[in-house]
Amino acid sequence: MAALALAAGAPVLAAPADAAAQRLAPYTCKQGYVWREATAGDLVCVTPAIRSQTAAENAAGPSNQQPGSVFCKQGFVWRETRPSDLVCVVPSSRTQAKSDNANAPYRLVDPGATPQGGVSVRTESHQLGGGGYLYATGTGLSANQSVRFYAVGIGTVGPYSLGSLTANAQGALSGWNYVADMRCRAQQTGPATIVVLDQGSGTVTTGGITYAFWC
Known part of the structure; x- marks a missing residue:
């Protein structure tokens, strides 16, 4: 699900369809960012290109694993957007994930909310x-x-x-x-x-x- 964008300096908050949408409203991203959604509940705000890349990595992840295990083939590492994220990706993607995590507060409309x-x-x-x-x-x-x-x-x-x-x-x-x-x-x-x-x-x-x- 894409983060709700800003318009004229204020968040565009459409009437939420259910209580779950209301609970997610505090994690509204600033304009130009969307939720990464690497795993369920991953609301780190990233660029649309990174979210697309993350979705592609999720799809390709099993092919980058050693057969019959969660360990990665040579040249790949666990992405680790969070400790449970063991999707196998190239090292630069893991570095990107750590950078996006570190910048998470700065990309929210109101981190204090x-x-x-x-x-x-x-x-x-x-x-x-x-x-x-x-x-x-x-x-x-x-x-x-x-x-x-x-x-x-x-x-x-x-x-x-x-x-x-x-x-x-x-x-x-x-x-x-x-x-x-x-x-x-x-x-x-x-x-x-x-x-x-x-x-x-x-x-x-x-x-x-x-x-x-x-x-």
Whole structure:
């Protein structure tokens, strides 16, 4: 399914046919991008050419496997748009998939409108006031993969990169982990939304809000 495009700077949201369509609305891509759909539920926004390439790879994947196994023939590697994606592709396609995952938050109309995921955040105030320290914990992430954090709603800037952590072998951030030192901004008049990217799958969710940028 193609992502809903933008028109005149606003998302074109046709009346959804069912509840499922409504749930997918937060993952609306910016103009010029569509959902990759490498696997079920893959809503990473890519160019139409990459989506076409991905569909062709899915069709050709079995012919690139060693007979009777999931391992790839010489010259091919698993695409790994997410850990379960074992479609055999040329190495450049895997590199492309990792790049698209890393850029996922920047290609959404509003990454701050995505649903709450398995990661939660909290802010501890600076002792002298103004700003604060961001901490995160959570589960349901790609094992041993980078988890990146962004702030959305800081003036006209966004997503604003804050820092990253690495999920453990169980796909979790065990305990509360330090992410970033956030400083207040003179023009900030409300909270910012913290957006979480599971870089191993390209999944974008929200982790909560922070008032640290509000002086």
